[in-house]
Amino acid sequence: MLSLHNPFPKPSLNHNSSTPPFSTTFKPHFPNTLKPPKPHKPNFTTKTQSLLQYNRKPQLAGETPRVVVITSGKGGVGKTTTTANVGLSLARLGFSVVAIDADVGLRNLDLLLGLENRVNYTVVEVLNGDCRLDQALVRDKRWSNFELLCISKPRSKLPIGFGGKALVWLVDALKSRQEGSPDFIIIDCPAGIDAGFITAITPANEAVLVTTPDITSLRDADRVTGLLECDGIRDIKMIVNRVRTDMIKGEDMMSVLDVQEMLGLSLLGVIPEDSEVIRSTNRGYPLVLNKPPTLAGLAFEQAAWRLVEQDSMKAVMMEEEPKKRGFFSFFGG
Numbered sequence: 001m002l003s004l005h006n007p008f009p010k011p012s013l014n015h016n017s018s019t020p021p022f023s024t025t026f027k028p029h030f031p032n033t034l035k036p037p038k039p040h041k042p043n044f045t046t047k048t049q050s051l052l053q054y055n056r057k058p059q060l061a062g063e064t065p066r067v068v069v070i071t072s073g074k075g076g077v078g079k080t081t082t083t084a085n086v087g088l089s090l091a092r093l094g095f096s097v098v099a100i101d102a103d104v105g106l107r108n109l110d111l112l113l114g115l116e117n118r119v120n121y122t123v124v125e126v127l128n129g130d131c132r133l134d135q136a137l138v139r140d141k142r143w144s145n146f147e148l149l150c151i152s153k154p155r156s157k158l159p160i161g162f163g164g165k166a167l168v169w170l171v172d173a174l175k176s177r178q179e180g181s182p183d184f185i186i187i188d189c190p191a192g193i194d195a196g197f198i199t200a201i202t203p204a205n206e207a208v209l210v211t212t213p214d215i216t217s218l219r220d221a222d223r224v225t226g227l228l229e230c231d232g233i234r235d236i237k238m239i240v241n242r243v244r245t246d247m248i249k250g251e252d253m254m255s256v257l258d259v260q261e262m263l264g265l266s267l268l269g270v271i272p273e274d275s276e277v278i279r280s281t282n283r284g285y286p287l288v289l290n291k292p293p294t295l296a297g298l299a300f301e302q303a304a305w306r307l308v309e310q311d312s313m314k315a316v317m318m319e320e321e322p323k324k325r326g327f328f329s330f331f332g333g
Helices: 045-055 078-094 107-115 123-128 162-176 195-201 215-230 245-249 255-264 277-284 294-306 327-333
Strands: 065-073 097-101 146-150 184-188 208-213 235-243 264-270
Touching: 045 215, 065 078, 078 097, 078 107, 078 146, 078 208, 078 235, 078 294, 097 107, 097 215, 097 264, 107 146, 107 277, 123 162, 146 327, 162 195, 184 195, 184 215, 195 215, 195 264, 208 215, 208 255, 215 235, 235 294, 255 264, 264 294, 277 294
Parallel strands: 065 184, 065 208, 097 146, 097 184, 208 235, 235 264
Antiparallel strands: none
């Protein structure tokens, strides 16, 4: 039963007492039935939820398998680098991925992945009946849910009968294989807008356009966007590669917002300029596998996350603070 005794007795007002009123030696008495109040602890619920939000697995949107073509029109902007890093990022997120190198005679995706010595059969041998489809698929040893499929061998010509219908048959064969259909089929498109480009985009239902913030790349990207829309591909997102903030501040390079306004496409990711790209390419070790991760590797992982959930990012304009004017500014200094 709770006692009604006051736990805080009033101090004596007798000034003749040896203990002054409200002395620092005063200690309140707590009965056994009444415990002192516990100190207040801050609530970290909101912060914990936000941390768990980033640690969750992304939810796969759309029907599987999702056939994504990575293209640009202009060569050297980073299509193959994007295919390797985004593909392995998807595999690290737990999704099964098949990457198709559709660049006939000039394939490089196997080099960036470090799988050049394991490619024994290609799609051409599959179509000729020299091997099975599962023999042409090269499984990555680091991530078993990532597989590489090359159209042809280096310095070889494509058969006359090979075209968009053959690649559509290949994608349908991947969908109906016994091991199960992959979650993503990523096609590394060759440069240009010739027959190889038309063949690569035929089976795709969404596209990722890789561009750099320069006028030559933007002109080709705008042309490719029109061709993709004419082919029936409406889900087009872009990745702006090799962005340098120092040149943007110096007004020597177009900003990401300028690029987005010129092309009018949803922004999937922004990849900063990184010298580690050349090192990873020469080693056959993609950026997303580096420890510690680089800025470009983290940007590729974020782009893969948005690709899974069919999300996009928004570029904003940062207003710079005005420079402080000194005393000599009145004299034009």
